[in-house]
Amino acid sequence: MTMLVTRGLTKTYAAGTGCLDISLEIKPGQIFGLLGPNGAGKSTFVKMAIGLLRPDAGSGTLLGKPIGHPESRRGLGYLPELFRFQDWLTGEEVLRYHAGLYGKTLGETRSPAMASRIRDVLAMTGLGKRGQDRVRQYSKGMQQRLGLACALLMNPELVILDEPSSALDPIGRYEVRQLLERLRAEGKTVFLNTHLLEDVEAVCDEVAFLHLGRLRAVGTMRELLHAGTSWETTVGGWQPELAEAVGRGLLPGMSLSAVRQEADGSAVLRVTAHNREQIGHLNRLLIEEGVTLYEVKPVQGKLEEWFLSMTGATGSAASGDASGGKGGAER
Numbered sequence: 001m002t003m004l005v006t007r008g009l010t011k012t013y014a015a016g017t018g019c020l021d022i023s024l025e026i027k028p029g030q031i032f033g034l035l036g037p038n039g040a041g042k043s044t045f046v047k048m049a050i051g052l053l054r055p056d057a058g059s060g061t062l063l064g065k066p067i068g069h070p071e072s073r074r075g076l077g078y079l080p081e082l083f084r085f086q087d088w089l090t091g092e093e094v095l096r097y098h099a100g101l102y103g104k105t106l107g108e109t110r111s112p113a114m115a116s117r118i119r120d121v122l123a124m125t126g127l128g129k130r131g132q133d134r135v136r137q138y139s140k141g142m143q144q145r146l147g148l149a150c151a152l153l154m155n156p157e158l159v160i161l162d163e164p165s166s167a168l169d170p171i172g173r174y175e176v177r178q179l180l181e182r183l184r185a186e187g188k189t190v191f192l193n194t195h196l197l198e199d200v201e202a203v204c205d206e207v208a209f210l211h212l213g214r215l216r217a218v219g220t221m222r223e224l225l226h227a228g229t230s231w232e233t234t235v236g237g238w239q240p241e242l243a244e245a246v247g248r249g250l251l252p253g254m255s256l257s258a259v260r261q262e263a264d265g266s267a268v269l270r271v272t273a274h275n276r277e278q279i280g281h282l283n284r285l286l287i288e289e290g291v292t293l294y295e296v297k298p299v300q301g302k303l304e305e306w307f308l309s310m311t312g313a314t315g316s317a318a319s320g321d322a323s324g325g326k327g328g329a330e331r
């Protein structure tokens, strides 16, 4: 079952901001990252998807039920962006209260099984020793960890986390990334709202990019960064005049330039190609010219450059791709 499907979800605020025509599909067992700068519309989208905000237009399903239907939220764990807890309660009491909000009876929230689950989620989120302290004694990062514990409490199939690391230090962020990977290994699906590129780069299987309320791109990291359109080839026996000879045999859309050359004839060539077959074609050309191939590898673009180019903060192309070929689905 697809965890979340949206078709044309739209919410426009008075100022003309919000989220426009968002269609996404989140497959099970993946970590999906919704990336975008501040104010892009990420939280607005999530709130519509889980039924906290009524869309102006569009539809969708959450865990197989129409979005907005209370049933759709049963298998869902959610960490809101702005979390606030009853700070006079202890961490354990907050979690028991949340179990009640999920429909557990008073007896069930006080059962040994629930006590054990609460200990587990506190340990998973690095609060193992703080469960009996009052929330007002927690740092902001600890409160965010408690929010994560609340989201995981009922062992949900789908976890939606709105900026789960915003209050965490680098070690805390690392631990949350490990936790997300553990959830994926258990077969859970994670939807992550974030503007932290390091999180997306480290754990996300698929990414969508939102800017000014519109979906600008969806795809795997590899597709979005156009890896595979730019390659580096290390060769021996290279001479500058070969560039022209080999260049004449290139297929449309391909390009070749020497980025480094040593006196002993070794060189690093930068190649633009649409696919592996074109790289195979180039390798044949090089061998025909008597060049020795040492190494051929795709060059991964940088997410930060891509992010900046997508938001218009820089005019430079994300990956130095001169072929004009695009991976993923840019809109």
Ligand SMILES: Nc1ncnc2c1ncn2[C@@H]1O[C@H](COP(=O)(O)OP(=O)(O)OP(=O)(O)O)[C@@H](O)[C@H]1O
Pocket: 013, 014, 017, 018, 036, 037, 038, 039, 040, 041, 042, 043, 044, 045, 081, 195
């Ligand atoms: N209740 C509201 N009333 C009016 N405008 C709103 C409301 N909520 C959000 N907006 C506007 O909608 C746009 C998207 O906001 P949203 O909070 O969804 O962005 P975001 O991508 O989650 O941002 P951030 O990363 O800063 O949390 C912003 O321009 C914001 O000012």
